[in-house]
Amino acid sequence: MDKPVNQRAWILVLPVVVLVAFSSVIPMMTVVNYSFQDTFGGNEFFWVGLDWYRELLQSERLWDALGRQILFSVIILLIEIPLGILVALCMPKKGWTASLYLVLIALPLLIPYNVVGTIWQIFGRSDIGLLGRVVSDMGISYNYAQNAFDAWVTVIAMDVWHWTSLVALLSYAGLRSIPNAYYQAAKIDQASRWSVFRYIELPKMRGVLIIAVLLRFMDSFMIYTEPFVLTGGGPGNATTFLSIDLVKMALGQFDLGPAAAFSLMYFLVILFISYVFYTVMITTDKGEAKQ
């Protein structure tokens, strides 16, 4: 079953390599170059060595944004992964309802990110939004534009709304690949619902769940558009996540040097996390192949 070795396959891969190198290697090199230099407008650059890194690493700004980012991503994973699995378990397995549910569930994934922001902006405002109005009428003061806690709740609700379906669809696909014989065997053993889940479904979903965690972690780690539209990073800096802060620095203030240093450190963190996930994925794949 092993694939044959064929070095000419490189010819087939070459267009992708060239295109992606153009889109990623050249910009990355530029970022590295900028991060060691200062510029006074125009194209005059001065070598400043590691000053930008020192400044950023010793400023609160980067660490605060990183802290908020990690907290956000962890909360997102803790809510979306179990909820997604639950929804997948509740999905009907066949019939017209199955495809109807699939389409409806996939709907939030297809909405442009900024429109997701707009939907929740409209939905959450206490003057014109259904959610804001209902919550206010219940006597709870709620205003995502003024109160940091409310802003967090709204951003998290928005992300759960937007992306839980992805976890659900992935888990659903994983569930569907389980042969019926497993369930019948469990029935004969009179296994409880919980043990069916724990010993049959969960192990079989492991592969897709790793992918789900990877995607949700990475995408929430680079979240930009939705909170940008909803809260603009506010109130204050309460929802200023890494990408929002970076864009503020890079395109708002056009501080090439610090923004580049920021980008590079951001990218290194991403690279590290990706590598860990990729290694886990490959190891699981191999483990499953051996079984």
Add this chain to the structure above:
Amino acid sequence: MREDHAAGKRMPKIRLSAVIMIAYLLFLLVPIYWLVSMSFKSNSEILNSFTLFPDSFTFKNYQTILTDPSWYMGYVNSFIYVSLNTVIALLVALPAAYAFSRYRFYGDNHLFFWLLTNRMAPPAVFALPFFQLYSSVSLFDTHIAVALAHCLFNVPLAVWILEGFMRGIPREIDETAFIDGYGFAQFFTRIFIPMITPGIGVTAFFCFMFSWVELLLSRTLTSVDAKPITATMTRTVSASGLDWGVLAAAGVLTIIPGAIVIYFVRSYIAKGFAMGRV
């Protein structure tokens, strides 16, 4: 007797899962409903009275969008670069995915990982250098610039999904075709591509979607001529006073293409997600 017992036990469980499903769907659909209903209200109704259904049902918001070039050109621009991007991504990804699914070669795993990192990298990191890059080759504010920029994440994505689909096709088919005297190009276009049409459809769908929903890069790389609808929407929010009705209508119109496309690929959608890799 046992059958009855089992059925009796299962009845409430089915109901519980239906309740969860319905609650989840409500959670998903109510915000969308609010957007749709708002798009049929006049701005004064939105601001002055709080109604669950549009009181005075109006198409005026849609009329504004479909008659004002600064609005509808946004959709046209988005369509142009999204289609360009999908075509480019598919063209380069097809042979590469074939190579990954069929052969081993120097550095294949590392190459795959490198592609993955580009899917995972935050667009915010690339916004500034892309701006400088495309300005320097005077492609700033063109459709092709945005299409190429979106290749950063769509090409790896396309390779990934296509590789998953191609792996499912037995290698014997290739070998038989080569023995029958087909050249590689002939085999690839005549035999192999028709066999993975669903895969190509799903891939095109995801490339289309991810390019369609992206805001940061497309906004950074355009100003007037190629300005996408997503950027038009955010700029309107910040510039003039808020016309919520028009904004909602614009939002509804951006959802429609996705809803249409998903209808066509609905039976493959779960498989596409499971390939991976999205």
Add this chain to the structure above:
Amino acid sequence: MEWMAWTWPTALFFAGIAVALTVLALLHMKYPSTARTGALGIETMRGDRFFIALLGSAFINLAWIGLVDAPQYGALIVCGLFALCVFRWV
């Protein structure tokens, strides 16, 4: 190319990486590296170890900037040791 704002040190850095990748590729053709499971419990080839060493070095440098108030070549020495360890045991 002007917009990329090249400088000698960064150019040398990237040239170094390019050379290292070429050398690794040539080495692999001459003496194919075999996968082994090291201290981290993962299977690695020569290229993986190179990547781990490089990525780790980047973080060591950053930590040095942030935590230690000493000249940067100190970090480079640590990186060298780290790379040796990675190639020996991982």
